Amino acid sequence: MHFSTSGLESARRHVGDEVRVLIEADSDIVLAREHGRLIGKKIGFSATDLTIIATAISEVARNILVFAKSGEIVIREVSEHGRSGIQITARDNGPGIPDISLAMQEGYSTGKGLGMGLPGSRRLMDEFQVISSAGNGTIVEMKKWVNQNG
Ligand SMILES: Nc1ncnc2c1ncn2[C@@H]1O[C@H](COP(=O)(O)OP(=O)(O)OP(=O)(O)O)[C@@H](O)[C@H]1O
Ligand SMILES: [Mg+2]
Secondary structure, eight states: OOOOGGGHHHHHHSTTSOEEEEESSHHHHHHHHHHHHHHHHHHTOOHHHHHHHHHHHHHHHHHIIIIISOEEEEEEEEEETTEEEEEEEEEEOSSOOSOHHHHTSTTOOSSSSOSOHHHHHHHHSSEEEEEEOTTSOEEEEEEEEOOTTO
16 A cells, blocks of 8 residues: 555554555655654654664665665564564665675665665664565565663
8 A cells, every 4th residue: 555645644543554655756755754753653662763763764765766766665563572663674676786795885885875874774773684686676674673671
């Protein structure tokens, strides 16, 4: 399901559901960030963590726009071993990443960026996985757990 700018409220009603944001313009990045904040807040993340989550969403969504032109971000609540968290999946059918370990290095960019988006997001989140190969699109899946110590 693609939520347009009017979709924030419907996302709020679909508690526990996943939210899927089609990424094909700058405004979609903003929308994906907002959904991340809304869902994250509902899960119980701190204000600082909500900013961290929004930042990580921005980076993977920006990569979709720049390198694949279009794709989607799926955001959902997850729970495991009694802890709650948020899962962000960025998916596209773009050119793919031929060498993932190279792409994960700080300062490596095939574009005009600083090459900080992927390594930065990995640092910000608790779990981070890239599935990609040349010609097969890219999936970035990341999770963050609510810090139970506050
Ligand atoms: N969705 C994607 N599809 C294809 N290649 C990608 C994708 N995301 C990242 N990459 C590749 O991985 C490299 C590193 O990504 P990263 O986000 O770390 O840096 P960047 O986007 O080049 O610069 P920055 O994010 O700092 O502006 C990119 O330069 C690009 O080659
Ligand atoms: Mg980037």
